[in-house]
Amino acid sequence: MDKKKIMLFYPPGPMFQRGEDRCQQNVDEGSAQAMRACNDLGYAAAVLLKRDYEVRLRDFQTELRTMDEMYKEMEEFGPDMIMMSTTNTTVFDDIKIMNELKSRLSCINVLKGAIFYDPEQAMLDLLDLTQIDYLIGGEVDFAIGEVADYAFKGEGKIEEVDNILYKGEDGKFISTRFHVWGQDLDAQPFPARQLMNNALYTRPDTDAPMATIQTARGCPSSCVFCLTPGISGKCVRFRSPENVMAELTECYEKYGIKDFFFKADTFTINAEWVKKLCEMIIDSPLYGNIHFTANSRVNPLKKETLELMKKAGCFLVAFGFESGSDEILKAIHKGATVEQNLRAAQWCHEVGLPFWGFFVIGFPWENREHIMETKRLIHKADPDFIEITIALPYYGTPLYETCKEENLLADNVLGSDFFHSSMTGTKYLTMDEVMKLRRNILLGFYLRPKYIFRKMGECITHPSVFLNYCKYGIKLVVNLFK
Ligand code: SF4
Numbered sequence: 001m002d003k004k005k006i007m008l009f010y011p012p013g014p015m016f017q018r019g020e021d022r023c024q025q026n027v028d029e030g031s032a033q034a035m036r037a038c039n040d041l042g043y044a045a046a047v048l049l050k051r052d053y054e055v056r057l058r059d060f061q062t063e064l065r066t067m068d069e070m071y072k073e074m075e076e077f078g079p080d081m082i083m084m085s086t087t088n089t090t091v092f093d094d095i096k097i098m099n100e101l102k103s104r105l106s107c108i109n110v111l112k113g114a115i116f117y118d119p120e121q122a123m124l125d126l127l128d129l130t131q132i133d134y135l136i137g138g139e140v141d142f143a144i145g146e147v148a149d150y151a152f153k154g155e156g157k158i159e160e161v162d163n164i165l166y167k168g169e170d171g172k173f174i175s176t177r178f179h180v181w182g183q184d185l186d187a188q189p190f191p192a193r194q195l196m197n198n199a200l201y202t203r204p205d206t207d208a209p210m211a212t213i214q215t216a217r218g219c220p221s222s223c224v225f226c227l228t229p230g231i232s233g234k235c236v237r238f239r240s241p242e243n244v245m246a247e248l249t250e251c252y253e254k255y256g257i258k259d260f261f262f263k264a265d266t267f268t269i270n271a272e273w274v275k276k277l278c279e280m281i282i283d284s285p286l287y288g289n290i291h292f293t294a295n296s297r298v299n300p301l302k303k304e305t306l307e308l309m310k311k312a313g314c315f316l317v318a319f320g321f322e323s324g325s326d327e328i329l330k331a332i333h334k335g336a337t338v339e340q341n342l343r344a345a346q347w348c349h350e351v352g353l354p355f356w357g358f359f360v361i362g363f364p365w366e367n368r369e370h371i372m373e374t375k376r377l378i379h380k381a382d383p384d385f386i387e388i389t390i391a392l393p394y395y396g397t398p399l400y401e402t403c404k405e406e407n408l409l410a411d412n413v414l415g416s417d418f419f420h421s422s423m424t425g426t427k428y429l430t431m432d433e434v435m436k437l438r439r440n441i442l443l444g445f446y447l448r449p450k451y452i453f454r455k456m457g458e459c460i461t462h463p464s465v466f467l468n469y470c471k472y473g474i475k476l477v478v479n480l481f482k
Contacts, residue, residue, distance in 0.1 A: 003052060003053055003054040004053050004054065004080045004081065004148070004152045005053070005054045005055075005056070005077060005078060005079045005080050005081075006048055006053050006054070006055050006056070006079055006080065006081045006082070006083065006148065007055075007056050007057075007058065007074060007077060007079040007081070007082045007083070008041040008044050008045055008048075008055065008056070008057045008058075008082075008083050008085075009041070009057070009058045009059070009060060009070075009082065009083075009084055009085075010038060010041070010058070010059045010060060010061040010062065010084070010085055011060055011061060011067075011070060011084060011093075011094060011097050012060045012061055012064075012065050012066055012067050012069075012070055013061055013090065013093065014026070014028050014061075014090070015027035015028050015035055015061055015062065016061070016087045016089060016090055016417075017033075017035070017036055018038065018040070018061070018085040018086070018087055018090075018113075019036060019037070019038050019039050019040040019041070019085065019212070020036065021040075021113075021114035021117075021227065021228075021231055021232070022114070022226065022227050022228050022231075022232075022265065023418070024087040024088055024089065024114065024417070025417075025418065026089065026417040026418065026419055028479075029417075029419045029479050030387060030419075031385070031386070031387050031442065031446075031472065031475075031476045031479075033204065033387075034201070034202050034203070034204040034210075035061075035062045035200065035201055036201055036210075036212050036261060036263075037191070037196060037198070037200075037201040037210070037211055037212040037261075038057070038059045038062075038085070038196060038201075039191045039212050039214060039263070040085050040112065040140050041057050041059070041083075041085060041196070042057065042191025042192050042193060042195070042196050043140060043141035043188065043189075043191050043192075044083065044112075044140045044141060044144045045057045045191070045192035045195050046141070046188075046189035046190060046191055046192040047141050047144055047145040047188075047189060048144060048145060048148060049189075049192055050145070050189060051145050051148065051149060053148060053152075055192070055195065056077055056079070056195070057192065057195040057196060058070075058073065059196075059197065059200060062197075062200045062201070063197065063200065067097075071100075071101075071104065074101060074104070074105060075104060075105070078105070079105065079107050080107055080108065080152065081107055081108040081109075081110060081148060081151065081152075082098075082101060082105070082107055082108070082109060082110065083110040083111070083112055083136075083140075083144065084097070084098060084110075084111055084112070085112050085113060085140075086111055086112065086113040086115070087113060087114075087115070087417075088113075088114070088115050088392075088394060088395075088413075088414060088415075088416065088417070089414075089415060089416060089417040089420075091113065091115060091127065091414055091415070092127070092414065092415055094111070095111070095127055095128055095129070095131075095132070098111060098131060098132060099128070099130075099131045102131040103131075108133050108134070108151050109131055109132045109133050109134075110132075110133065110134045110135075110136060110144070110147065111129075111132050111134075111135050111136070112135075112136040112140050112144075113136075113137070114137065114227055114231050114394075115137075115394075115395060115414070116135040116136065116137035116165060117137035117138060117163070117178065117227070117230065117231045117396060118137060118175065118178035118179065118230075118396065119135075119137065119165075119175075119395065119396075120395060120396075123395050123414070124173060126412065126414060127414075129173065130171070133151075133166070133167060134147050134151075134164055134165065134166055134167075135164060135165040135173060136163070136164050137163055137164065137165070137178065137231070138162060138163020138164070138178065138181070138231065139163070139181065139182060139217070139232070141182075141188050142162070142163070142181075142182035143161055143162065143163055143164050146158075146161040147161060147164065158176075159174070159176055160176070161176055162176055162177045162178070162180050163176065163177070163178050163180070164176050179233075181217070181218070181232065181233045181235075181237065182237075183237060185214075185216075185217065185237055185238070185239045185243070186239055186240050186243040190246075190247045190250060193211070193250075193251065193254075193255055198211065198255055198257060203259045204468060204472065205459075205465045205468050205469070206259070206462075206464065206465060206468070207464065207468060208258065208259050209255075209256075209257050209258075209259065210257070210259040210260060210261055211251045211255070211257045211259070211260050211261070212260070212261045212263050213244060213247055213248065213251070213260050213261070213262055213263065214239075214263045214264065215238070215239055215244050215262050215263065215264045215267060215277070216236050216237060216238045216239065216264040216265070216267070216269075216270075216273075217232045217233070217236070217237050217264070217265070218232040218233040218234065218235055218236045218237050218265060219232065219234065219236065219265035219266055219269075220234050220235070220236060220269070221234075221266070221297070221333070221334070221335050222234075222333045222335070222398075223320075223322075223332055223333055223334055223335075224331075224332045224333050224397060224398040224399045224402070225332060225360065225363075225391055225392065225393070225394070225397055225399040226397065227394050227396065227397060228265045230396050230397070231396075232265060236264075236265070236266075236269055236270070238270065238273055241273065241276045241277040241280050242280070244262075244277055245277070245280050245281070245284065248260065248281070248286060248290065249284075249286065252286055252289065252290060258289060258290050258291065259290070259291050259292070260290060260291070260292040260293075261292070261293050261294070262292050262293070262294040262295075263295075264294070264295065265295070266295060266296060266297045267294035267295050267296055268294070268296040268297065268300075268301055268305055268309075268317075269297065269300065271300070271302050271304075271305045274305050274308070274309065275305070275308060277312075278308045278309055278311065278312035279308075279312075281312040281313060282311065282312050287312070287313070288313070290313055291313045291314070291315045292312075292313055292314055292315070293314065293315060293316040293317065293318065294309070294314065294317055294318070295317075295318045295319075295320070296317050296318065296319055296344075297319070297320065297335075297336065298319055298321065298336050298340045298341050298343070298344035299335065299336040299337075299340045299344075301340075301344055301347075303347045303350070303351065306347050306348060306351045306353050307351050309353070310351055310352065310353045314353060315354065316353075316354045316355065316356060316384070317348065317353055317354075317355050317356070318355065318356035318357075318358060319341070319344055319345075319355060319356065319357055319358065319383075320334075320358045321341045321357045321358060321359055321377065321381065322334055322358070322359060322360050323338075323359065323360065323361075323363075323370070323373070323374050323377075324338055324341070324359075324373040324374035324375070324376055324377025324378070325338070325366075325370040325373040325374065326338050327365070327370065328363055328365060328366060328370050328373075328374075331363065331365045332360075332363060332399075333398075338373075338377060341377060341381060342377070342380060342381055345357075345380075345381035345382065345383065349382070354384040354385075355383050355384055356383060356384065356385045356386065356387070357378065357381060357383035357385070357386045357387075358386070358387050358389070359374055359377075359378065359386060359387070359388045359389070360388070360389050360390070360391050361374060361388060361389075361390065361391070361434060361437060361438060361441075362390040362391040362421060362423060362425070362426055362429075362431070362434040363391045363399075363426060364391075364399075364402055364403060364406050364408055364423075364426050364427055365426065365427065366426045366428065366429065366434075367426070367427075367428040367429065368428070368429065368433075368437070371429075371434075371437050371441075374388075374441070375441045375444070378441065378445055379445070386442070386445055386446075388438050388441055388442055389418035389419065390418055390419060390420075390421040390423070390431075390434060390435070390438065391421060391423060392416060392417065392418050392421050392422065392423075393409065393413060393421075393422060393423060394413070395413060395414075400413065403423055406427060408423050408424050408425065408426070408427070409422060409423065409424070410422045410423065410424055419479075439480045439481075442476065442480060443477070443480060446473065446476060455469055
């Protein structure tokens with residue numbers, strides 16, 4: 001019997017980090033972001049290949065393909081099932097594409113995205129889901145194999161596949177069990193990089209191919225704006241360092257990839273785990289040949305961890321500082337203080353480890369002075385790069401509930417992103433005022449002569465890096481004045 005064919009894809013259109021359930025960033029409007037690898041599709045593909053399906057994986061978005069090219073390829077392939085990864089921002093357009101594909105292909109339609117994690121019926125009612133057969137809200141690699149086996153082989157019970165929605169006889173979606181997570185991450189196959197166009201995903205400074213390696217899932221913190229504690233759980237599930245090393249080695253030896261993004265909600269949360277991985281890298285033939293970047297909280301964090309990471313090949317660490325106001329850090333339940341933010345920055349300077357600072361402004365409680373405190377923190381901490389996003393009340397987060405109570409929500413929270421928030425403003429500032437403050441802080445940071453000369457000095461022997469800095473700098477200024 002012929003194998004069933006399954007197409008996993010990102011559609012053509014603006015660039016979004018569709019594989020990042022937590023932030024789903026708008027790459028086109030970010031200050032210095034490059035597209036990250038489509039690991040969500042890669043994991044789904046690996047699981048489906050193991051179950052003997054014929055799988056094709058396409059990132060039409062990052063390949064800058066047109067809609068017509070996508071439709072043509074889909075028709076030629078003739079899939080029995082398609083699965084698209086969607087985001088909070090793109091969901092309306094994505095559903096139109098899925099509907100068009102259903103009329104052309106008559107296949108089973110699956111839509112995957114964090115917005116379908118235990119969703120409110122009121123939110124589902126905003127969407128035309130008539131042509132969608134399954135919604136996957138949880139971790140796709142723990143669901144897509146069972147969904148396909150049920151749909152094609154009649155195996156298993158669909159109501160027992162966790163973290164999805166399927167259609168009942170009346171055509172309405174029924175939720176299965178949510179808030180349960182697959183535990184054994186080492187048992188999952190590595191993303192099917194043989195199907196991914198790995199050259200598409202690069203380090204922003206050097207343009208070298210960069211693979212994303214997920215090292216852990218979940219976060220014990222409770223930041224009010226973040227989807228992670230809800231969708232990935234508050235208990236951190238780690239892969240073993242040995243398992244991560246095996247994936248690193250495969251990427252290096254089989255695909256020639258030397259740069260990595262260690263994706264974890266908070267990579268440094270377990271200092272012992274990080275120590276073990278770094279020591280394994282240092283003791284391996286990969287040492288000196290690979291480089292990596294990772295996210296970190298400022299607390300818990302040890303200076304020795306940063307030192308060891310740098311020694312093992314870390315070229316950049318990213319902190320979610322969020323705010324320069326202790327009052328706001330408390331209100332958003334960050335579990336960190338301004339002093340800890342500054343201490344982490346100071347350690348990076350001492351260790352010589354470049355760092356990114358992520359900041360969020362526009363929380364309901366913020367007035368102008370709170371945002372000025374964030375500006376002062378930025379200048380004091382002096383990160384290598386910063387991004388300032390606007391508070392975004394995703395469905396399912398405590399921030400969404402607060403905004404609803406405070407009457408700060410625009411008509412529709414879908415279709416928005418971190419640069420076009422669905423909030424009408426804070427309790428004290430209009431959205432226009434928040435956006436102007438964002439622009440002023442970003443320009444005030446990046447256009448400092450001291451900063452520009454420092455960055456030029458750092459890449460004087462690397463003209464390609466210098467050109468990339470210029471490219472991102474121009475993009476930032478253009479975006480800010482659009
Ligand atoms: S520390 Fe906060 S923002 Fe970061 S992943 Fe955890 S909950 Fe989300």
